[in-house]
Amino acid sequence: MKKILLINSTEGFLSGFVEHIQHEHGVENINEFVMPKVPRVFCFQGAYARAILVQIIYFFVFLANIFKITSKNNVIILNGNGVTPSFMACSAIAKIINPDIKIVVIHYFLNNLRASGLVMKAIKFLFNKKYTCLIALTSDDQAYFRALIPKATVLFHPLCLYDHKPENFVKETSNDSYIFSGGATNRDYDTLAKAASHVDAKFVVIAGNSNEISDVPSNLTLLRNIAKPDFSRYLSNAAFVVISLKLPVGSSGHMVALSAMSWGKAIIYTDASCLNDYFDADSGLKFKLGDAADLADKINLLLSNPDEVARLGAHAARRFDKHLKEDVFYNFLATVCMKS
Numbered sequence: 001m002k003k004i005l006l007i008n009s010t011e012g013f014l015s016g017f018v019e020h021i022q023h024e025h026g027v028e029n030i031n032e033f034v035m036p037k038v039p040r041v042f043c044f045q046g047a048y049a050r051a052i053l054v055q056i057i058y059f060f061v062f063l064a065n066i067f068k069i070t071s072k073n074n075v076i077i078l079n080g081n082g083v084t085p086s087f088m089a090c091s092a093i094a095k096i097i098n099p100d101i102k103i104v105v106i107h108y109f110l111n112n113l114r115a116s117g118l119v120m121k122a123i124k125f126l127f128n129k130k131y132t133c134l135i136a137l138t139s140d141d142q143a144y145f146r147a148l149i150p151k152a153t154v155l156f157h158p159l160c161l162y163d164h165k166p167e168n169f170v171k172e173t174s175n176d177s178y179i180f181s182g183g184a185t186n187r188d189y190d191t192l193a194k195a196a197s198h199v200d201a202k203f204v205v206i207a208g209n210s211n212e213i214s215d216v217p218s219n220l221t222l223l224r225n226i227a228k229p230d231f232s233r234y235l236s237n238a239a240f241v242v243i244s245l246k247l248p249v250g251s252s253g254h255m256v257a258l259s260a261m262s263w264g265k266a267i268i269y270t271d272a273s274c275l276n277d278y279f280d281a282d283s284g285l286k287f288k289l290g291d292a293a294d295l296a297d298k299i300n301l302l303l304s305n306p307d308e309v310a311r312l313g314a315h316a317a318r319r320f321d322k323h324l325k326e327d328v329f330y331n332f333l334a335t336v337c338m339k340s
Helices: 015-025 047-071 084-088 091-097 111-115 117-127 139-148 189-196 228-236 254-262 292-303 306-324 326-338
Strands: 004-008 030-034 075-079 102-106 132-136 153-156 179-183 203-207 220-224 240-243 267-270 285-287
Touching (some): 004 015, 047 084, 075 084, 075 326, 084 117, 102 326, 111 117, 117 139, 132 139, 132 326, 139 153, 179 189, 179 228, 189 220, 189 292, 203 228, 228 254, 240 254, 240 292, 306 326
Parallel strands (some): 004 030, 132 153, 179 203, 179 240, 240 267
8 A cells, every 4th residue: 555745845735636646546645744944044145055054954854754754655755846855865764764665756957057067966876766756847857867867767747837827816808918928947038128129019027036138128018026916917918928048948937838828828938848848839839049030020920910829829728728737747646656
């Protein structure tokens, strides 16, 4: 009988999976271990310094609870970057306590850290074990991890979690049409701004504080520090959506792509593996990475062809419903966990 433990850094995250595997697969023995929040007073200002401190604290939390965690469970699901490295540092002890242990890593990505030699050595040391299964978010990440940790099982399944859900928001009606772009990680808003300067349309961009735009055209409204409901409002009322990424693209753009697809939006996106895995020829329109002229052409194409906007949006919604909803991932993850 499988006994599964889901380790989270945020309470309730992936709670839908717990319900799914109980109801759809008859697994009663599934529990959640939520990591304690690290008080801000103990954290440094720098993002990397804070991340390292959190990992050190989590390592000792796991070490203190390692017998209880591993002796009662034979499948451990590590959800996200926050909990994964610190637990993997204890995994050898976990294997000694429970020789039948299986560790499944989900929502783990490196982005810009992939090029770091030190990070590559750490990944090899922590993850290259036969009892580890890592589910990559993109086919490119899958190839990278397979080469780096050949002893581990590395699978690929698209991210199926998103923030801006239609059921959580009522769409407004507005005559003020605009093109929307949003998000922070590896975004190329300079290329979008250059394209916008050659397009007769309004743009709304919701960027992170670290995203820089060297020259903002008059037809582009730039917003920052926007709450999720407001982000959803701007996305849901847009004529269509643009996702513009820069190198290294990493595992970027998925949350906005999935949210836009769930709303049935036409999407223009960067031709990059991290997004190509999520679209087909009928559900999105891609442009060359960093090519403002190509992006402007694609935007003008949709502006002049509302039927194509509707067609792409309808196909995106159907693809989302069939391949990218949360239940699709939950079923995949349950199958992985149930295999001996």
